[in-house]
Amino acid sequence: MNSSVTPGPREQARLDWARSATGHSHIELVAASADAGFRSYWRTAGESPSRIVMDSPPDKEDVRPWLAMRDVLEAGGVRVPRVVARDVDDGFLLLEDLGTQTYLHVINETNADALFDAAVTQLLRLQAIAPPPGLAAYDEALLIRELDLFNEWFLGRHLGITLDRDDKEDLDAACRVLIDAALAQPQVLVHRDFMPRNLMPTGDADGPAVLDFQDAVRGPLAYDALSLFKDAFLGWPEARVDAWLGHYHRRAVEAGLPVPAIQRFRRDADLIGVQRHLKVLGIFARLHHRDHKPTYLMDAPRFLGYLGATLPRYPELAPLAALIARHVHPAFAGTEP
Numbered sequence: 001m002n003s004s005v006t007p008g009p010r011e012q013a014r015l016d017w018a019r020s021a022t023g024h025s026h027i028e029l030v031a032a033s034a035d036a037g038f039r040s041y042w043r044t045a046g047e048s049p050s051r052i053v054m055d056s057p058p059d060k061e062d063v064r065p066w067l068a069m070r071d072v073l074e075a076g077g078v079r080v081p082r083v084v085a086r087d088v089d090d091g092f093l094l095l096e097d098l099g100t101q102t103y104l105h106v107i108n109e110t111n112a113d114a115l116f117d118a119a120v121t122q123l124l125r126l127q128a129i130a131p132p133p134g135l136a137a138y139d140e141a142l143l144i145r146e147l148d149l150f151n152e153w154f155l156g157r158h159l160g161i162t163l164d165r166d167d168k169e170d171l172d173a174a175c176r177v178l179i180d181a182a183l184a185q186p187q188v189l190v191h192r193d194f195m196p197r198n199l200m201p202t203g204d205a206d207g208p209a210v211l212d213f214q215d216a217v218r219g220p221l222a223y224d225a226l227s228l229f230k231d232a233f234l235g236w237p238e239a240r241v242d243a244w245l246g247h248y249h250r251r252a253v254e255a256g257l258p259v260p261a262i263q264r265f266r267r268d269a270d271l272i273g274v275q276r277h278l279k280v281l282g283i284f285a286r287l288h289h290r291d292h293k294p295t296y297l298m299d300a301p302r303f304l305g306y307l308g309a310t311l312p313r314y315p316e317l318a319p320l321a322a323l324i325a326r327h328v329h330p331a332f333a334g335t336e337p
Contacts, residue, residue: 010057014092018044018053021085021094029053032100043097051084052098056091063091066214068132073213076129078122079206080213098209103196104233112236116228118207119199120248123224124255126210127188131218138190138219143182147175147275149282158285158297161327170319177316178278181271185220186258192216194224195231221252221259222268223276230273232280235302238309245269270310274317277303301332 007015019025022044029042032052038060042053056063067088073080085094107115136142151171155161163171191198192215199208225248229241236244245266252259259265281303284296304324311321 010055013090014042014053014055017087017090017092018042018051018094021087021092022047022051050097052081052095054093054095056093058089058091061091063088063093067093069213069216072129072132073126073210077125078129079202079204079209081209081211098200098202101201102211103199103201103208104231106201107196107234112240115201115208116244117247119194119196119228120225120251122199122207122210123191123194123228123248124251124257126191126194127221127224127252127257128255129189131187131189135189136217137187138182138217138223140179140183142217143179143275144175146279146282147178149286150278152282153285153289154278154281154300155327157289159328159331163323163327167323167327170323174317174320174323177314178271178275181268182220182223182275185222185268185272186260187218188221188257190217190219190223192219192223192227194227196228196234197232220268220272221257222265223272225252226269226273227276230277230306232302233299235305242266270313274307274310274320277306304328304332 015029018029019027024044024047027044027046030045032041032043039054039056042055044051044053054063054066056066063086067083067086070080070083081098082096083093084096086092103115103119151163155163191210191213193212194210198211198213200211202209225245228248229236229244246262249259249262249265260268281300284300287293287296307321307324311317311324
């Protein structure tokens with residue numbers, strides 16, 4: 001925190017709490033990271049070891065779901081950030097400092113196989129955990145809400161497109177295919193954002209630490225594996241993604257998870273991927289227009305590339321492919337990776 005600027009009430013409360021929680025009255029806080037929600041992360045400076053303060057304003061993002069899922073994951077053997085101190089009512093947590101680099105910073109063509117294998121180890125542990133009683137499900141209502149983001153925010157708000165009746169019927173029919181496929185998958189604990197930006201190398205035998213898990217639900221088994229290899233911020237050749245999905249499938253079978261035969265699994269991964277790609281395009285448009293976070297939309301062409309590679313394999317999604325070609329591709333001509 002810059003001492004030359006008078007802090008606001010929340011900033012001062014954060015600093016006062018950090019000094020009290022660490023027992024060091026002279027420390028300062030420097031920005032560590034922020035996410036797409038309302039939480040922010042701050043690193044202590046002036047005392048070793050450094051710690052991370054999670055600031056989750058209680059009127060915007062209750063910290064309790066994060067803590068509850070953290071405990072569930074840790075009990076199941078998943079490496080998650082360790083909590084040093086907490087003030088749940090005010091929305092402050094003091095966490096271990098896992099460093100400054102996530103998988104997104106360190107992964108490359110040479111080390112990707114090893115890093116993804118370690119990530120799969122954590123994912124299999126996560127998927128082996130029985131979803132806790134009362135956990136929300138990736139049910140039809142949630143799937144519909146997510147898919148509606150594509151039409152409302154990406155097509156409507158961002159591109160200024162109002163679908164006519166025929167287009168709307170085509171989109172609804174495609175969404176029905178995606179929803180039915182998702183609900184037919186084996187259901188397990190789903191992180192919902194299991195991707196390199198939410199994995200941190202730890203240097204210990206427990207493997208990478210898993211972050212940003214507070215929105216976990218009970219849902220489709222292929223969702224997290226697909227999210228890992230078809231990332232929002234990092235693209236890989238299709239052949240390599242296919243090999244990693246096959247590797248995940250083999251390990252999941254060995255771990256006793258309820259994975260279907262490989263061809264069915266690949267179809268499940270493709271279709272839940274289409275659902276996720278449409279949803280994320282909507283979310284990125286909403287982040288831009290509602291939350292004034294424009295950088296996310298820079299990755300929209302990646303998702304159009306994912307859709308372009310997958311949709312032609314499924315005749316039942318041909319109307320969706322045609323809709324995207326007609327309405328979306330002209331706005332992004334020459335930008336797909």
